Amino acid sequence: MSYEFSFPYIWGATPDLFQGLWMTLLVSLVSIAISVVLGTVCACLRLFKVPVLSQIATAYVHFMRSTPLLVQLYFIFYGLASLGLGLGGFWSGVLALSLWGGAYNTENVRGGLAAVPKGLQEAALSLGLRPALYLRLVALPIGLRVCIPAMLNTSVSVLKNSSYLQAIGVAELTFVAMNRVAMDFRTLEMFLAIGLIYLTIVLLLSAAVRRLEAVLQAPFRTA
């Protein structure tokens, strides 16, 4: 028996797919934003070797990078719920993806800050700038630009890993596809369709970041 591929079936599923896409984008963009901020803060704590907090940041990065995302997701969704701290699917998903991406972004930003020439800190200090101002006006603007490609990489991973959220019932793109497949067994159509959708949004995200990089190439007039 041969499988007959049906384009009309995909066409018929578009309203569902768009709803899933919307949820995927929402969860991913919120998580990417939080992970960038979290990574930047943790990298700064480590750069300035802030007592206690920098050790916590180090342990956090090791923990997140050494355990599977799915385990982290289940821990947050089921584990915390059993302690009475249930966050619901959406926020559990956002928390897991943000913490996961934040760990990688910590390393990305740390790499970017390490690329800032040491002499600039001495120059800033000798001009009477406070360390916090040096960080904000010199080190971060330079370091974050350096690590944009690495952060894009991590952001793409966050976006793709949002498909794990189907496991805790968040109605994102993969969940929608699984649902349709369970009803109609149109496996090839649905997984091809969501594969192409993921590919498209990753390409769009990459293009947007390349644009951003080009814009940031020009030096600012003042800080």
Next chain:
Amino acid sequence: MERPLIEISALNKEFRGGIQALRDVDLTVASGEVVVVLGPSGSGKSTLIRCINGLETTTGGSIRVDGQQVNGISQRRWRKVRLNVGMVFQNYALFPHLNVLGNITLAPRRAGIMRRAEAEDEARRLLDMVGLADKETAPVASLSGGQQQRVAICRALAMQPKVLLFDEPTSALDPEMVGEVLAVMKRLAQEGITMICVTHEMGFARSAADRVIFMDQGEIVEMASPDNFFTAPKAERSRRFLELISRHDA
């Protein structure tokens, strides 16, 4: 008599690992004075001036800047001292993400001593003085080494420091650009700005210095007027150093 701007006595600096970079250094610099520090590499010249603005910690002795005891003070208090002590680095250390005007106005604005318009007017005046009036919007990466170093001098001057430290300001430059930077430094010397310059430029030392200091192995070996130092050095080590240099020049 006016209080000296910088008073260093019995200063010692030992790096971790036991290297003695400074041994019992005594130095007093009066306001308006131009002091040139000479010596072979590794003699402690750079370490000495880096102690004056707190980029190095000290292990003994005392430093007073403008009457204030500074060795061992907290980073927070160093910040106040550094507002009066400018520094020009060997590798310029300009902020690469800012343009020329941004580099010069960053610190005066953010340290809260000038408003933006005021800082920009001052920056333009300084750029005009060093011959870079047309470069205010240029990215620093587009400038030559000599131009970058002149911008770095403007950046330090914009804070209106009481003393300017130069740490081998021409050593990283191509030979044809050394002159333009030294010309600016000579002009500042004539204008009465207090300067301590670590340099290998003997011509500058001869023509601009009020006093020459020769250091070797962490000690001040000789301190003299440039005339006396270059024509009749007293110490054996100074003589050998000058001999080596003149042989190299010939």
